[in-house]
Amino acid sequence: MLMKRTGCYRVAAVMVLGMLACHTNTRPPVSDWPSHFGFGKTATSRQIDSLNISIAPDGKGLPSGSGNALSGKAIYLAKCAACHGETGAEPTANRLVAPMGDTTRVKTIGNYWPYATTVYDYIRRAMPFNAPGSLTNEEVYSLTAFLLYRNEVIDSTLSLNAVNLPKIVMPAKKYYVDDDRRGGNEVR
The missing domain is CATH 1.10.760.10 (Cytochrome c-like domain)
Structure with a gap:
């Protein structure tokens, strides 16, 4: 039981630190981000037009x-x-x-x-x-x-x-x- 609680506290601590990092601008600048993240693909004009049904x-x-x-x-x-x-x-x-x-x-x-x-x-x-x-x-x-x-x-x-x-x-x-x-x- 103690081990499960300790794990929960670790997860909570990581979440709090992550939120603090977002709010204190310690993340890498946008210029250091990759140009793409390796998933998805560029939509074709036909695909976009098929969804543009306004x-x-x-x-x-x-x-x-x-x-x-x-x-x-x-x-x-x-x-x-x-x-x-x-x-x-x-x-x-x-x-x-x-x-x-x-x-x-x-x-x-x-x-x-x-x-x-x-x-x-x-x-x-x-x-x-x-x-x-x-x-x-x-x-x-x-x-x-x-x-x-x-x-x-x-x-x-x-x-x-x-x-x-x-x-x-x-x-x-x-x-x-x-x-x-x-x-x-x-x-x-």
Whole structure:
């Protein structure tokens, strides 16, 4: 037992000394560091482009494809309902839907998100939770259409695509203010 405790104290002492070394600038200067560390490889332009899937609020970056709320409902039930409930309106921490006039102040897609393209972008890169990035463009358009329909933003018959998705005006957009500050890390 004493030996185990001594080992723990040694590990703790090494950690404290390591932290002190970092804070007292006793590490070698950057000029003494090797040019590479012998692992990994330089990414190709094609690899970088395959991961650069950002969608701008104006729709720049939206892929081809289309989808509608009816198809989206089937996909939602199969791939989303386990976490978000069968309708998306259940009072859970993962609530997605709040009908117009809802007074619960729960932040959902319909009453909080400023751009419809952000819904597409988020679903595409982060959902489903257990397999992010696994949905096809058509599945993402369909899920976006279903969620916008359920939040009473679009009609159930609208087929979403790269042309009409950026034109959708979200109810919460009027509450957002452009950041016009200058002199810092500006996003323009």
